[in-house]
Amino acid sequence: MTHPCDLTIxxxxxxxxxxxxxxxxxxxxxLERIEQRNDRLLAFIDVNPEAxxxxxxxxxxxxxxxxxxxxxxxxxPVALKDLFDVAGTATTCGSHVQAGQVATQDAVVVQRIQxxxxxxxxxxxxxxFALTGPAFDxxxxxxxxxxxxxxxxxxxxxxxxxxxAGGLVRCALGTDTGGSVRSPAAYCGxxxxxxxxxxxxxxxxxxxxxxxxxxxxxxxxxxxxxLCFDAFAELADAPxxxxxxxxxxxxxxxxxxxxxxxxxxxxxxxAVTAMDAAASQLSLLEAxxxxxxxxxxxLFEAVGTVILQAEALAVHKKALxxxxxxxxxxxxxxxxxxxxxxxxxxxxxxxxxxxxxxEMDAVLHRVDALxxxxxxxxxxxxxxxxxxxxxxxxxxxxxxxxxxHPVLTVPIGFxxxxxxxxxxxxxxxxxxxxxxxxxxxxxxxxxxxxxxxx
Amino acid sequence: xxxxxxxxGQLTAETFSRLLSGHGxxxxxxxxxxxxxxxxxxxxxxxxxxxxLQAAEADDDAPL
Numbered sequence: 353m354t355h356p357c358d359l360t361i362x363x364x365x366x367x368x369x370x371x372x373x374x375x376x377x378x379x380x381x382x383l384e385r386i387e388q389r390n391d392r393l394l395a396f397i398d399v400n401p402e403a404x405x406x407x408x409x410x411x412x413x414x415x416x417x418x419x420x421x422x423x424x425x426x427x428x429p430v431a432l433k434d435l436f437d438v439a440g441t442a443t444t445c446g447s448h449v450q451a452g453q454v455a456t457q458d459a460v461v462v463q464r465i466q467x468x469x470x471x472x473x474x475x476x477x478x479x480x481f482a483l484t485g486p487a488f489d490x491x492x493x494x495x496x497x498x499x500x501x502x503x504x505x506x507x508x509x510x511x512x513x514x515x516x517a518g519g520l521v522r523c524a525l526g527t528d529t530g531g532s533v534r535s536p537a538a539y540c541g542x543x544x545x546x547x548x549x550x551x552x553x554x555x556x557x558x559x560x561x562x563x564x565x566x567x568x569x570x571x572x573x574x575x576x577x578x579l580c581f582d583a584f585a586e587l588a589d590a591p592x593x594x595x596x597x598x599x600x601x602x603x604x605x606x607x608x609x610x611x612x613x614x615x616x617x618x619x620x621x622x623a624v625t626a627m628d629a630a631a632s633q634l635s636l637l638e639a640x641x642x643x644x645x646x647x648x649x650x651l652f653e654a655v656g657t658v659i660l661q662a663e664a665l666a667v668h669k670k671a672l673x674x675x676x677x678x679x680x681x682x683x684x685x686x687x688x689x690x691x692x693x694x695x696x697x698x699x700x701x702x703x704x705x706x707x708x709x710x711e712m713d714a715v716l717h718r719v720d721a722l723x724x725x726x727x728x729x730x731x732x733x734x735x736x737x738x739x740x741x742x743x744x745x746x747x748x749x750x751x752x753x754x755x756x757h758p759v760l761t762v763p764i765g766f767x768x769x770x771x772x773x774x775x776x777x778x779x780x781x782x783x784x785x786x787x788x789x790x791x792x793x794x795x796x797x798x799x800x801x802x803x804x805x806x
Numbered sequence: 807x808x809x810x811x812x813x814x815g816q817l818t819a820e821t822f823s824r825l826l827s828g829h830g831x832x833x834x835x836x837x838x839x840x841x842x843x844x845x846x847x848x849x850x851x852x853x854x855x856x857x858x859l860q861a862a863e864a865d866d867d868a869p870l
Contacts, residue, residue, distance in 0.1 A: 651858055654855050654858075658848070658855055661848055669831075672831055673829075676831070676837075681837065685837055685840050686844070688833055688837070688838075688845075689841055689845040691829045691831070692817060692822070692848055692849045693848065697852035697855065700855050700859045701852070701855050704858055704859050707859075
């Protein structure tokens with residue numbers, strides 16, 4: 353019999369609705385998992401078991417009343433990156449700067465979680481202010497990669513990735529400003545969905561860069577990610593993300609952005625092999641794979657970096673001026689680089705952001721979706737970070753924070769026992785299509801079936 | 807705008823220090839030194855963005 357924590361959200365929901373499992377039993381199973389594994393993974397930083405069980409009891413009451421037909425998340429545990437405001441609890445943002453900052457209101461997404469009847473298990477770790485990491489001078493130590501505890505999870509949604517990959521929760525919400533949902537999802541062998549810009553509300557979520565910040569779920573499988581997205585998203589004139597799950601890919605045209613990584617000196621050869629194999633697998637599923645020329649990747653990265661650093665400095669300038677000693681060294685050193693930028697630089701970057709978005713729209717106009725690697729290597733070891741200097745972790749995620757297109761990352765295999773991921777990029781508000789493609793791929797391979805040995 | 811623009815390669819440690827002060831930031835010499843290379847890289851990226859925009863605008867203005 354499958355352990356309750358390992359049921360998909362749909363399976364757990366069915367068990368809750370037919371009475372073979374209660375929300376309290378499901379919550380208790382997750383609390384026990386956290387108790388058993390969190391000491392090694394360091395994913396959760398704040399869990400209040402009594403508050404969890406109180407929510408679960410409320411969910412059971414709603415289930416008993418039959419209030420469940422339109423609430424697929426009713427009684428399902430979820431976790432939140434510690435950037436989201438939950439009234440009455442501290443939003444630490446992984447920083448000593450935020451000590452004692454107790455939220456007075458729930459973030460909009462938290463309101464959505466409550467309306468959906470999901471059970472908030474607790475807060476999970478983040479790199480400091482979603483900026484840079486891993487670092488050891490912050491309130492919480494960095495989470496560990498469940499596939500190899502000596503390796504990083506990636507970030508900044510580090511706790512979200514470790515919690516899901518470690519089997520502590522099926523879905524955790526994170527934020528993605530340059531890849532912070534997708535890269536840790538890829539590094540930890542799980543699914544990450546960066547939706548279309550502003551489809552999940554950012555209100556009540558501590559900002560890094562308003563123009564680039566996205567809220568998104570990290571989940572154990574594509575269907576789980578799609579269900580969470582549908583339950584918590586803002587309304588849009590678009591099909592639900594779950595609408596085309598289990599549908600055939602026959603006839604879909606997928607543009608393969610191979611030039612973005614194949615000849616990069618930093619790419620792991622096994623990642624190229626895995627990505628080519630993933631494209632072949634999609635072809636076997638009757639999708640038509642077409643090489644595409646994508647706009648210059650390096651220019652995307654330059655534009656994104658200018659916008660991010662300018663906007664992040666604006667967010668932090670006051671606190672940097674009054675309490676610089678409370679920042680972790682890596683975060684402070686990153687933030688102050690923004691002082692070299694001028695308003696003209698930022699204006700040019702915003703103009704180029706529009707230009708590049710238009711170019712990407714034109715590429716996506718010719719196909720149903722794009723595919724490319726998520727990260728060029730598997731997760732580096734913690735040992736690479738010991739001298740305090742930033743370590744370059746090459747990825748191909750940043751462009752879609754600039755353009756706002758939805759992106760799903762799914763596992764595509766391993767290099768030296770560490771997971772790799774593929775991005776599936778859709779047209780705006782086309783979460784349904786990328787989830788359809790991702791799930792068909794997932795169901796046709798065993799990459800998502802293999803779990804870390806914990 | 808209060809800060810002058812610095813062509814790539816002219817962001818010295820002294821200039822960076824003045825920029826930080828101009829923003830009202832008191833940053834230790836160690837942190838300034840550690841951030842200098844990244845700041846130079848960021849400035850180079852910003853200049854590249856400006857050049858790309860000029861090229862894009864020139865393309866848009868070119869006769870068909």
